[in-house]
Amino acid sequence: MQQLSPLDQILSNNNLDADLKEIAGKVSKNERISEAEGLLLFEKADLGFLGILANFIREWKHGDRTYFNRNFHLEPTNVCLYTCKFCSYSRLIKKREDGWEYTLEEMLDMVKAYDGQPVTEVHIVGGVLPQYNFDFYKTLFQKIKEHRPELHVKALTPVEYHYIFKKAKVSYAEGMKAMKEAGLDSMPGGGAEIFHPEIRDEIAGGKCTGEEWLQIHEEWHKLGMRSNATMLYGHIEKFEHRIHHLEELRKLQDRTGGFQTFIPLKFRNKDNEMSHIKESTVVEDLRNYAISRIYLDNFEHIKAYWPMIGRETAQLSLNFGVNDIDGTIDDTTKIYSLAGAEEQNPAMSTEDLVKLIRNVKRKPLERDTLYNIVQDYSDTVFESDNLYRGYVSLPVVNK
Ligand code: V47
Ligand code: SF4
Numbered sequence: 452m453q454q455l456s457p458l459d460q461i462l463s464n465n466n467l468d469a470d471l472k473e474i475a476g477k478v479s480k481n482e483r484i485s486e487a488e489g490l491l492l493f494e495k496a497d498l499g500f501l502g503i504l505a506n507f508i509r510e511w512k513h514g515d516r517t518y519f520n521r522n523f524h525l526e527p528t529n530v531c532l533y534t535c536k537f538c539s540y541s542r543l544i545k546k547r548e549d550g551w552e553y554t555l556e557e558m559l560d561m562v563k564a565y566d567g568q569p570v571t572e573v574h575i576v577g578g579v580l581p582q583y584n585f586d587f588y589k590t591l592f593q594k595i596k597e598h599r600p601e602l603h604v605k606a607l608t609p610v611e612y613h614y615i616f617k618k619a620k621v622s623y624a625e626g627m628k629a630m631k632e633a634g635l636d637s638m639p640g641g642g643a644e645i646f647h648p649e650i651r652d653e654i655a656g657g658k659c660t661g662e663e664w665l666q667i668h669e670e671w672h673k674l675g676m677r678s679n680a681t682m683l684y685g686h687i688e689k690f691e692h693r694i695h696h697l698e699e700l701r702k703l704q705d706r707t708g709g710f711q712t713f714i715p716l717k718f719r720n721k722d723n724e725m726s727h728i729k730e731s732t733v734v735e736d737l738r739n740y741a742i743s744r745i746y747l748d749n750f751e752h753i754k755a756y757w758p759m760i761g762r763e764t765a766q767l768s769l770n771f772g773v774n775d776i777d778g779t780i781d782d783t784t785k786i787y788s789l790a791g792a793e794e795q796n797p798a799m800s801t802e803d804l805v806k807l808i809r810n811v812k813r814k815p816l817e818r819d820t821l822y823n824i825v826q827d828y829s830d831t832v833f834e835s836d837n838l839y840r841g842y843v844s845l846p847v848v849n850k
Pocket of ligand 1: 537538539576638639640641642643644679680681682683714716717718719720721723756777
C-alpha cells in the first residue's frame with residue numbers, strides 16, 4: 452500500500468478542526484490563504500501542523516535546495532539620531548564618543564581589505580547621522596564600484612533613504628534613481644520592524660512610517676530592482692499586527708514582484724529599552740517562520756538569519772519553510788551581538804555552513820545576491836575531511 456504524504460495524512464484526518472483542514476486544503480492546491488486564516492494559524496495551529504504545511508511549500512518551490520552567500524558587513528556608524536526602543540545602538544547618541552563614525556576613506560579601506568577574497572556582496576547598514584547624507588552615500592557607492600565593479604552593493608534601508616532624501620529635498624523616485632546610478636544594486640530588508648502605527652509609533656517613533664517604508668521599496672522596484680523585507684517580532688506586537696505586516700508586504704509584492712526574500716527577525720532583549728520583555732521561544736520562532744512561508748505565497752524565499760537565532764535553530768528552520776540561511780559574515784556586524792544574539796562573533800566559514808546544511812539532509816548552494824548559483828556544495832570534500840580519511844602511515848612515536 453502506498454504511504455500517504457504528511458499533508459495527505461492531515462487532509463484525511465477526521466479529528467482535525469474543519470477550519471484548519473480547509474487551510475491545509477488550500478495549501479495543497481497552491482491557493483492563497485486569507486488574513487483571517489493567517490490569524491487563525493497564529494492563534495491555534497500547532498507546530499507539527501504548521502511544519503507540514505510550510506515544508507510542503509518549501510519543497511514544492513525549492514526541493515532540498517538551501518541557499519547561502521558569501522558577504523561582509525560595513526557599518527558606517529553605530530550612533531543614531533533615532534531612539535528605537537528595541538535597538539541596542541540608540542543610547543549611544545548621548546555618549547557619542549563611545550561609538551564609531553567612519554569616514555569615506557576608512558570605509559573604502561574596509562572594502563579593500565576583502566580584495567582577493569571570494570565575497571560577492573557587501574551589506575551596508577548602520578545608524579542615521581547628518582554627515583552621512585545623499586552625497587556621502589552616492590560617493591561611497593560610486594567609489595566601491597570603481598574599485599570592485601562586480602561586488603554587489605546591498606545598502607541602506609528606507610529609514611536612511613527617507614532621512615537623506617528629505618534633507619536633500621528630492622522625491623523618493625528621484626532619490627532611488629540617483630542611488631541606482633551611483634551603484635546601488637539592491638536594498639536589504641531592514642527598518643521594517645512592524646508597520647502598524649499602533650506598535651511602530653511606540654517602539655520606533657520618529658523614523659519613516661510603515662507606509663513610507665513600503666513606498667520607497669515600491670519606487671525601487673519600479674526601477675526594475677530587487678529588495679528584501681523583514682519583520683521584527685516577539686515584543687509588544689500582537690498576532691494581528693504580524694498579519695497586518697505580512698498582508699502589506701504581500702499586497703506590494705502582488706503589484707511589483709520586486710521582493711526576493713522575507714526575513715523574520717526575532718526580537719533580542721539585551722541592553723535595550725525593552726529588556727524587560729521576555730524573548731519568544733524557539734517553538735514560537737519556528738511557528739512564525741512556517742506561517743510566514745504559508746502566508747507569503749508570492750515570495751520566493753524565506754531566510755533565517757543564523758547569527759540572530761543560532762546555528763541549531765537555523766538548522767531546524769529548514770523544516771519550517773526556510774530555504775536560505777544568509778551568509779558567511781564576520782564580526783563586522785555588531786547590531787545583533789549587542790542585542791544579545793546567539794552568536795557574539797558571527798563568523799561561519801563556508802565549510803561550517805555547508806556542513807550545517809548537509810547535516811540536516813539538505814542541499815547547500817552558494818548563491819549571489821540575486822540567487823544565481825555560484826557553486827553547488829552537495830558533494831564537496833573539504834581539506835579537513837582528509838584528516839579523518841586514514842593517513843594511517845603517520846610515524847609512530849616511541850615514548
Ligand atoms: O531593522 C535591531 C533589527 C534590522 C534588534 O536583507 C533587531 O538580507 C532583533 O534588516 N533584536 C536590521 N532585531 C537587519 C536586517 C537584515 C539582517 C540580515 C539580512 C538582511 C537582508 C537584513 O535588525 C533592523 C531591526 O529590525 N534589529 N535591533 C534587536 N534587539
Ligand atoms: Fe537607529 Fe536603526 Fe537603531 Fe532605530 S534600529 S535606533 S534607526 S540604528
